[in-house]
Amino acid sequence: MKKIGRKLFKYLKTLMLTILIILFVFMAVRVIGKAINGKTPDNGVNESKYIDVNGTKQWISIYGEDKDNPVLLYLHGGPGSATSAYDYAFTRKWADVYTVVTWDQRNCGKSYDEGQNNVVLTYDPMMSDGKAVTEYVLNYLGKEQLTLLGHSWGSYFGSNLALAYPEYYDCFIGTGQLVDMHQNEVAFLEIAKSWVGNDSEGLELLEKLSPDSFTEEHFNARNMLMKKYGYDMMVDGTDYNMPATVIFNPYYSIADWVKFLQVDYSVYMNFLMSDEFDKFSLIGKTEYKIPYYNINGNRDYQTNYKLAQNYFDEIDAPYKKIYLMENTTHGLLESKSEEFSDILHEIATEQVKYHESKSNTIQ
Secondary structure: OHHHHHHHHHHHHHHHHHHHHHHHHHHHHHHHHHHHHOOOOOOOEEEEEEEEEOOEEEEEEEEEOOOOOOEEEEEOOOOOOOOOOOOHHHHHHHOOOOEEEEEEOOOOHHHOOHHHOOOOOOHHHHHHHHHHHHHHHHHHHOOOOEEEEEEOHHHHHHHHHHHHOHHHEEEEEEEOOOOOHHHHHHHHHHHHHHHHOOOHHHHHHHHOOOOOOOOHHHHHHHHHHHHHOOOOOOOOOOOOOHHHHHHOOOOOOHHHHHHHHHOOOHHHHHHHOOHHHHOOOOOOOOEOOOOEEEEEEOOOOOOOHHHHHHHHHHOEOOOEEEEEEOOOOOOHHHHOHHHHHHHHHHHHHHHHHHHHHHHHHHO
8 A cells, every 4th residue: 555655646747747848838938928929029019008088997919020011900819809818919910011009908808907897888888998998009109090990890880989089090991890880790690591501409599590689699609600611700710829819918917917808798698689789780870981891701700791891882982902812711810810911901001092192182
């Protein structure tokens, strides 16, 4: 028995030592990775901070390789799906032509506050938040206007901001563009029928869709249908290493990860299913006073790319252009980050030419 006990003790000792070595190596690699990603480029900026936004603390990051570059404010999707855990991996690909500001909207991501879980979200405070963050960024970075880029819900939100406050923005870029939630879900039901055919499992999921009355069951069934038939947001994975991105995130501490996992998404689900969310609908809102761009995937049915195309055709703007990324679903920022970055670089160049020609015309 003593011999067995000694062997067990030796085994446990070796196991503990191995675990400690692995943890030490992991932490050392994480510290080094965070330090590298935390560097500030020469003549650039790399900051993260909490700012006061209408009585709440909300988190932003600012990264750019040249302070003289134009500023871009990125609006994440959801609503409530902050991407701060990994978005620096794709937003920094734009940082040679833009100073990129990312923002965790109220009560999600690093802006999560348990004390706000009983606050009912409505159209007005969200719009007020967008305006306040825009004003803060312009004032802090000493700019007169910025480029506004929104993905999914962020495109819905961003379009409304661009329409309401055009004086703050030099252009709007919508990607995974949402036009109207009800129309989007009706269109999804129709396209899903063509995928399903006579498949019994698919037919059961179709029965759970309710485009006229949003429920959690509806959204769960919708997501399962997209995954089952190959149209899922992340069906193509990412073109960068996601685990490494998460581990080497320069903005996240262990406490931040704990908070991230505690987010109560029911607050945003209630918002999504409310009449207040309908106020963001873009039906009939087609008069833009600034250049308007769209970047969509041709396999995106989470926000139906065909509805986005129809909306684009109706828009009246000083300049407009649409890009359609081939064989791409809703996760174009992650799965095709290089191609997306190339398009943004093209837009940045076009915007310089547009404003130069505008300035020459005025003179």
